[in-house]
Amino acid sequence: MYRTERSSLLLTRKGMTVPRLAIVDPETATGPAKELYEGPLKGKHLNIFKSMINAPAAVQTYLGMGGALANASLSPKEQEVVQLAVVQANECGYCASAHTVIGKGAGLTEAQTIGARRGSIDDDARLNALAKFARTIYDTRGNVSDQDLEAFRSAGFNDQAIAEVIAVYAQAIYTSTFNHINETEVDFPQAPSL
Numbered sequence: 675m676y677r678t679e680r681s682s683l684l685l686t687r688k689g690m691t692v693p694r695l696a697i698v699d700p701e702t703a704t705g706p707a708k709e710l711y712e713g714p715l716k717g718k719h720l721n722i723f724k725s726m727i728n729a730p731a732a733v734q735t736y737l738g739m740g741g742a743l744a745n746a747s748l749s750p751k752e753q754e755v756v757q758l759a760v761v762q763a764n765e766c767g768y769c770a771s772a773h774t775v776i777g778k779g780a781g782l783t784e785a786q787t788i789g790a791r792r793g794s795i796d797d798d799a800r801l802n803a804l805a806k807f808a809r810t811i812y813d814t815r816g817n818v819s820d821q822d823l824e825a826f827r828s829a830g831f832n833d834q835a836i837a838e839v840i841a842v843y844a845q846a847i848y849t850s851t852f853n854h855i856n857e858t859e860v861d862f863p864q865a866p867s868l
Contacts, residue, residue, distance in 0.1 A: 758790035759808035766850030803829030
């Protein structure tokens with residue numbers, strides 16, 4: 675695990691991790707941060723956003739990615755498989771916990787969320803292909819082989835789906851990298867241990 679040294683040095687307050695970036699409280703936010711809290715983040719005062727909002731452009735990047743992916747051919751359930759496979763490989767506990775909850779809301783079973791995090795889903799060939807392809811992208815840093823692409827296509831996916839998996843992958847790397855740097859405190863139920 676990459677964060678062992680840093681994790682042992684975390685400052686704590688009442689047993690909780692202290693994020694490394696300032697927290698912008700929704701109740702006292704001003705300017706663009708207040709506009710985001712009262713607009714697209716209304717009712718979504720999650721710990722990730724409370725620090726990300728230090729840079730409204732960073733939140734807008736996240737929202738733009740999510741907004742664009744809402745129109746993808748990959749279903750929300752399929753996108754969550756990609757998210758779970760990537761954030762687990764990238765060792766983001768915050769994201770694994772968040773996307774376990776979101777994935778279940780999108781129709782994944784508990785076993786499928788765990789399988790996606792492992793990069794292999796036993797009970798659904800299509801979801802399994804997504805988990806494997808997302809993990810292959812991560813493991814090869816995008817340098818997938820012709821055989822990897824052919825295996826994904828043979829599972830029923832086309833070039834549009836390939837491009838969308840890459841977009842979901844990019845979103846997962848964006849949020850997990852943010853959470854690593856910030857050491858965002860998890861405000862979701864903990865994802866099951868693997």
